[in-house]
Amino acid sequence: MQHLFVYGTLRGSAAGIAELATLFNTSARLLGDARLNGRLYAVSHYPGAVPSDASDEWVHGELYQLLAPEALLARLDDYEECSPSFPEPHEYRRCVLPVQLIHPDRGQLQLSAWVYVYARDFEESSRIHSGRFTARASR
Template structure:
């Protein structure tokens, strides 16, 4: 099982959220990273969808999970796509190629938004913090 996770919203470092603290307490921070995608403001949290142009990038953080099976099950429940969650789920967990800001590429899990974004506000910078305020 893959042990890396790319996060781009309230699970990033610096957010005062219980699941962000759970992640940081149970994973090693590997660094800032980007991946192809388009970011939208869903509510007080974002949703990432596949890129529609080569310039579409989302900024986030990559973590190496200490106990990936256990923590991913918790995160799947948090993201609404766990085994017992209602379907269709708002997110789906996939493997993506991410580029570390420090250099190099790696594969990591990422939560992809699974609903229509037509009525959501696009975040052109790809940085969730730019949509707050």
């Protein structure tokens, strides 16, 4: 798998996380805005996405082409605490899901991408209905 969809603290090439920003800049290339059929929840100061079958539920984020997938995904698995070195049950799991790359002039292109999805119970009241994570939306 050569694509990664991000929707939370990893957006913007993980600019707010110094050690990840450098790795992102050398291991991935931004393709553009994208969306995942799903629901977004404020878990704490960060979000969690859950896939959905409803045609009107979207999580908005960014799609990256992975240039060095093994190194980047291994580090991201550690960041998301879902690598084998972290005890089960994990808060997130990495899986392949269909996403839509959004081209302003050409519409949407459907691709498969790695996505970190939330794997624990959540409060429905913490749903971010816009599907867009911002620091304000997480409160």
